[in-house]
Amino acid sequence: MIQNKPLRLYVPEPSGRPGHETDFSYLHLSPAGEVRRPPVDASPADTSDLAYGLVRVLDDDGRAVGPWAPQMDPQLLRTGLRAMMKTRAYDARMVIAQRQKKISFYMQCLGEEAIATAHALALQPGDMCFPTYRQQGLLLAREDVSMVEMICQLMSNERDPLKGRQLPVMYSYKRAGFFTISGNLATQFIQAVGWGMASAIKGDTKIASAWIGDGATAEADFHTALTFAHVYRAPVILNVVNNQWAISTFQAIAGGEASTFAARGVGCGIASLRVDGNDFLAVYAASRWAAERARSNLGPTLIEWITYRAGAHSTSDDPSRYRPADDWQHFPLGDPVARLKQHLVDLGAWSEAEHEATKKELEAQVSAALKEAERYGSLADGHMATAVSMFDDVYKDMPAHLRRQRDELLGMKS
Numbered sequence: 001m002i003q004n005k006p007l008r009l010y011v012p013e014p015s016g017r018p019g020h021e022t023d024f025s026y027l028h029l030s031p032a033g034e035v036r037r038p039p040v041d042a043s044p045a046d047t048s049d050l051a052y053g054l055v056r057v058l059d060d061d062g063r064a065v066g067p068w069a070p071q072m073d074p075q076l077l078r079t080g081l082r083a084m085m086k087t088r089a090y091d092a093r094m095v096i097a098q099r100q101k102k103i104s105f106y107m108q109c110l111g112e113e114a115i116a117t118a119h120a121l122a123l124q125p126g127d128m129c130f131p132t133y134r135q136q137g138l139l140l141a142r143e144d145v146s147m148v149e150m151i152c153q154l155m156s157n158e159r160d161p162l163k164g165r166q167l168p169v170m171y172s173y174k175r176a177g178f179f180t181i182s183g184n185l186a187t188q189f190i191q192a193v194g195w196g197m198a199s200a201i202k203g204d205t206k207i208a209s210a211w212i213g214d215g216a217t218a219e220a221d222f223h224t225a226l227t228f229a230h231v232y233r234a235p236v237i238l239n240v241v242n243n244q245w246a247i248s249t250f251q252a253i254a255g256g257e258a259s260t261f262a263a264r265g266v267g268c269g270i271a272s273l274r275v276d277g278n279d280f281l282a283v284y285a286a287s288r289w290a291a292e293r294a295r296s297n298l299g300p301t302l303i304e305w306i307t308y309r310a311g312a313h314s315t316s317d318d319p320s321r322y323r324p325a326d327d328w329q330h331f332p333l334g335d336p337v338a339r340l341k342q343h344l345v346d347l348g349a350w351s352e353a354e355h356e357a358t359k360k361e362l363e364a365q366v367s368a369a370l371k372e373a374e375r376y377g378s379l380a381d382g383h384m385a386t387a388v389s390m391f392d393d394v395y396k397d398m399p400a401h402l403r404r405q406r407d408e409l410l411g412m413k414s
Ligand SMILES: Cc1ncc(C[n+]2csc(CCOP(=O)(O)OP(=O)(O)O)c2C)c(N)n1
Pocket: 132, 134, 183, 184, 185, 186, 212, 213, 214, 215, 216, 217, 219, 241, 243, 245, 246, 247, 309, 313
């Protein structure tokens, strides 16, 4: 008689927990400069090795090495460093504003600043990003939207362009190529692919860029988007930000252990890259490569950005409960701001003194913006859009039943 063993499931565990240092060897890093750069018209299958390797430009000494090193004017690099520093200063101040009860909620992108800022500089005006709540760097790098306006959204005050209808951080700026953030994770991917397809159907020249986290790739929308993007060669960049955590859930639970998230793309017939997300130059170079493919009707590119969520998931989270408190200090890909700073200092295009002065200047800029935004009200003083404003901006011509309800509400208030 055959004796079958009882079946059992495998449940991945993180390699670090509070009081037990993380073993980051699971990341499988390639040395800087080692991974090849295929031509932009490479076939998706010809990117297989890139989906398992790691595109890196900046080495441990801050030098730009290898085939992906982009030709970037030092002035553009300085702009990039400033954008990252501004994002960091903005986040740090808004976390404090939440603790001061001026805003109800906040999400920072500490440690991930290179990804959105370098990507923003690699796109063209008119392209549309479909971000998550961790790409405020797209807005802060491009400077199409004032910080005051952004903070008014966080405060849900009288000048909040979204009239308090969205959670703080869920910005919406069509004019800045920043599609309304959807709280329902992974919807960004199907929306971006649809938008990119529409752009192609119209014969336009604009491309889309979609954003998702490691955890959200487990959603069906991610896989649906990949199929449509592949089949119709949609002009879209599919960004997977693998910051190792989805709140308290380690990335292996979403399937990042025995494979890579970039490899999902190759399996779907999509050119795919796995890139050091804390390397500003690598982010810029890979984003340019993917944008050129999309703009040349060569189809989508999936990019997995390897990074680390250095802060809490949100102001409602306490990561010291589920991972070592000093994890970020040991993350092998370091701090994106420190790495670009080192590169620029070595080029002679930046200095310690300039860094300190810029940091102070940006902190002052954020504080001044916060102060001005507070003049239009904050959570603390109840100056927010009136309840009756909920009828605005929904229909071009308000239907009769809503007009009745609005009048009823106005009547009740008077
Ligand atoms: C469809 C859906 N499921 C669950 C949530 C609740 N939720 C909000 S953020 C989050 C974690 C997402 O992690 P990840 O995709 O890795 O992105 P990260 O926060 O790390 O940037 C979850 C589960 C949600 N907003 N939408």
